[in-house]
Amino acid sequence: MAKLAMVEAITQAMAYELEHDPAVVVLGEDVGINGGVFRATNGLQQRFGKERVMDTPLAEALIAGMSIGMAAMGMKPVAEIQFSGFIYPTVDQMINHAGRLRTRTRGRLHVPMVLRAPSGGGIHAPEHHSESNEALFAHMPGIRVVMPSSPTRAYGLLLAAIRDPDPVVFLEPTRLYRINKQEVEDNGQALPLDTCFVLREGGDVTLVSWGAMIHETLQAAAKLADEGVGCEVIDLATVSPIDFETILESVEKTGRLVIVHEAPRNCGVGAEVAATVAEKAIYSLQAPVERVTGYDVPMPLFKLEHDYMPSVERVVKGIRRVLEN
Amino acid sequence: MAKLAMVEAITQAMAYELEHDPAVVVLGEDVGINGGVFRATNGLQQRFGKERVMDTPLAEALIAGMSIGMAAMGMKPVAEIQFSGFIYPTVDQMINHAGRLRTRTRGRLHVPMVLRAPSGGGIHAPEHHSESNEALFAHMPGIRVVMPSSPTRAYGLLLAAIRDPDPVVFLEPTRLYRINKQEVEDNGQALPLDTCFVLREGGDVTLVSWGAMIHETLQAAAKLADEGVGCEVIDLATVSPIDFETILESVEKTGRLVIVHEAPRNCGVGAEVAATVAEKAIYSLQAPVERVTGYDVPMPLFKLEHDYMPSVERVVKGIRRVLEN
């Protein structure tokens, strides 16, 4: 079995669906002959032709809106937004149409589309290329937000997203695109949406994270394991709606919760996790919920990028803080 | 002194600034001779002329983007978005430019603009006219989000927003536009931003709300007062950044917190309030933090609007729940 980088697993998932479902089309800026600027659609146009894998004019609102129109007519568009900072022109279409077409037509029309976009920083990219904006989409009713954190999960979750009859915003951490290769079986097996993944079990503290920060979170957990601290690491995977059952079960066991995310802290998805746990499991909590997050500033240009992003040290410190209580 | 409805107090604040600061201009769709569809700019063009109060072409991204350009050149645009559901095309300009121009140019340029928009439901308006989207803007670094809940606060906060050298999204609850008139002195006195307002003191439970929901929250507080329950009612007013000092002080006193907002629950601003309180004041909390909010669905058409919105009864029930613990 081939060892794949996450970006290759993503390509493989799209190829699988293009192969098996004639309704699937891939579209976006430079996704054709160029294979996408991150090469996520590498080779797909060559293999499936220009009518299945289409370059679009340079217009993100168009990409989202046209996908909605195609989806409502029975196709399954998988649209790519080129970099994280250019997804904002899609907001209007996603909140006003994609997320509500099914409910406003009481089921007459629906929108089986996927909006794929890179997410997050850490690769010394230019301005506007390193944003984390999952919270914006998480607040939109009718939209699912999914963020993979490994090649296998990327493969399985993207298959699920494409097959799901409702709109999914699929945010891919660019920092993970090419590290940590895994064996990924190309078996067309989807992973469940709306479900967390417990990546590591432990009894002392629950760590909830998603996307690229899973990486630092796991490293912090490993570090603390050396000191005898058992960290349970949960990958949200579906960032909205959140699978709270898994999280609450874990917190009831550990009594402690640290949330790690790269996006700015204020009104980030971490707030929802903390708030719901504080509502539903306050009597289990033996310490305040801790959030280790990006600061409330735009992602700086890359000389300060490292200072913006939650480091393993910051995660460890956050864990220690909740353990001290 | 004249008793003014909130929408009139808003007009008065703009008139005051147009009168006293030549850099101020008002712009938006139908803000001219028509005085805005809610009449918030009523009479302003007649009084200050077409160069101070300008109709724009029908394009919200343009309204936001042009305001940024004007603001950077030293003007103080006060832009109106006509209805709450049409603010999304401004998201790109607000997050990618308005909120970051000062920091990315390290202070060389800045954006003293106000983006005014109606907010919320309850007036039986057509589709897309009743949304609550403060959380979207609250998550944007570099943007202040302000929501008034009375004529006097609308007047004082709008003056502050216009005078503030940084961008402010000013969301006006349409449901409050014409009820609860107050005497509003036209003295040009601004109220502070970044500050909560304690509208009612009480020792048993802290109620945090903002915008139109202040109304139901105060009613619920009055109802419970009859039963001898002391509710402290806090109006966030500046929804981002939040004045947590006032909230934490209150929660330390009452030990109980109920948050009331109209926007969908998931990743709403209520999550941030609950999360921060659960982090910083968990040992003061004698009960789980309760959120009484809209459901995670788009605001329905108006036959179900009433069922969507948190009612006084739901707020009372939420308060009772935290009191029972």
Add this chain to the structure above:
Amino acid sequence: MKTVAAFEIKFRQYLDPQGKLTQKPLPRFAQDPGELVKMYRMMSLVRVFDTKAIALQRTGQLGTYASSLGHEATHVGIGAAMKPEDAFFPMYREYGAQFWRGVQPHEVLLFWGGDERGNVFSGPKHDFSWCVPIATQYHHAAGAALAFKLRREKRAAVAVIGDGGTSQGDFYESLNAAGAYQLPAVFVVTNNKWAISVPLAAQTACETLAQKAVAGGFEGVQVDGNDIIAVRDTMEYALDKARSGKGPTLIEALTYRISDHTTADDATRYRGKDEVEDAKRKEPLIRIRKYLMDIDAWDQKKEEQLVAECAAQIDAEVKLYKDTGKPPVTSMFDHMFANLPESLVEQRAAAIAEEEQHG
């Protein structure tokens, strides 16, 4: 200096305001008086509907309503030219086109009456329903047209926008994409001279809105939008072109919004009586009726009968509307996703409990 590109915008009209032909021969459909009568009847029905809807709103029985008064030729002309398998992407006042396609008047009332069930209408199942966020539906039409093209279906997507809507970026983006992909799409601009209180001259410096097609690299045509023969003919031309793979067309239909913008608007705040009176003299029903009378396809007796029929039909529709109860509170949740997530299951239960307790 060398000229590297040149463009012309043509104006199409058959019937002048007095009902006189300005051009011959007539298009094939217009040579059949029966077909013209059918269209005229629909225009009349829409007008009766419109009057009734406004009355309902004024008496508190309907929410804000957007009138189509004066637009009947444009709307019915669009509807009559389309085939059922084409897809329609309206804005919010194209009842004439929708009725032709099977949407029932009470369904329109349900929508403006605050009930989503109006969107589950009797028109073609693939038609989009009313689109309030201006210009966003143009993208949906482009997407649908792309789907038809990719699947090699002989279908076209038709989208309608207002003069104000042509200031939105979405409008141009979809035109440009339609040109680039050579999509089977027909884009209609209903130029009724006003966008609420903003007159056309404040909206754009363009002499015509049809010329916006130049930016998409394809044909733009201006048509007398009060002349149903010209509208339908131009639509048929553009639809044929689209279905046969020859790409998109932008059609500017010149008409006038005789009513207030919606029932929430008061047009006397911003425009004079004279232009409205002038517009009333040029409105679309007068001229087709005159023409039909001139060719002896219509008379006063038929007119009286039609008025009575329309009134009866609309009354029956109003009754259907009024007899429709409040939608169940659960309907707010049930169509959010095909597979309802746990959080919504919980909220749904809470909302039911709430309703049972407090109504």
Add this chain to the structure above:
Amino acid sequence: MKTVAAFEIKFRQYLDPQGKLTQKPLPRFAQDPGELVKMYRMMSLVRVFDTKAIALQRTGQLGTYASSLGHEATHVGIGAAMKPEDAFFPMYREYGAQFWRGVQPHEVLLFWGGDERGNVFSGPKHDFSWCVPIATQYHHAAGAALAFKLRREKRAAVAVIGDGGTSQGDFYESLNAAGAYQLPAVFVVTNNKWAISVPLAAQTACETLAQKAVAGGFEGVQVDGNDIIAVRDTMEYALDKARSGKGPTLIEALTYRISDHTTADDATRYRGKDEVEDAKRKEPLIRIRKYLMDIDAWDQKKEEQLVAECAAQIDAEVKLYKDTGKPPVTSMFDHMFANLPESLVEQRAAAIAEEEQHG
């Protein structure tokens, strides 16, 4: 059918690829060989800068960099036509215009080197810095132009966009608004034939991009963007027009992106060598140099001297860039708001502590 509107797009050129004049008389500035030499020197400086920046990136001393190779005539032509009080709204590769306006090469390097201090540049304080979200800067230019107009200042706003950028709604919205308000704005489209891997023909069905101005209701002109005389002349024409209240102009400058899109791109994936070789023969420095030599305003010796001067100047700038230390971590917070809210004061303190502990 009546024609109701007609439009033509003209093409402007003075110097052909061989450096021969295609038109006489020359515009006034071009009658002064000293001025032409000055422009040629700047074009040469930009090219040396460009080569150096790419070398820095290749050796890990700079982040992703967007080359301006081949665009020198367009960029320097824009810069030379503008006045300091005009405001400039670039995209991301208009170094030639910016250098002319006082921006220092090391400031450009700082930006691409990941340091916001590059934006605090030595150009006019009101100029915007690089704009990465495509087309969004067109709105800023429209806003600035509106400010100038309202304040009755004789200033113009100049915005630049690429061929790909003309597909964005923001582009059209600002054109339309500029037409409606008759703004003192000059909108430039640098048509370098490619938007990363997407060729012009896939981007739009338009024969010219200048014709997009038709949708704004104002003049669009196409110019040979490799001919600095034509670019500057057309810019001066449009700027005069803008400053004297006669409204906006759209200028399409025809050029070619000889380099990869950025250093992160590999153009051989999507385009053939032939067209690049052809473009190299038509590139802008050759022709102006030939012309200057023809009129005896330039010679081989001067050329050698210039090359040496440029190299020295850029080396000094590179040194300035390299000698600039990492910005303080506090700078992430200090300019967020004029009045820092409490939450940011806290976060700022935490970030300082973090840096002290872990670096």
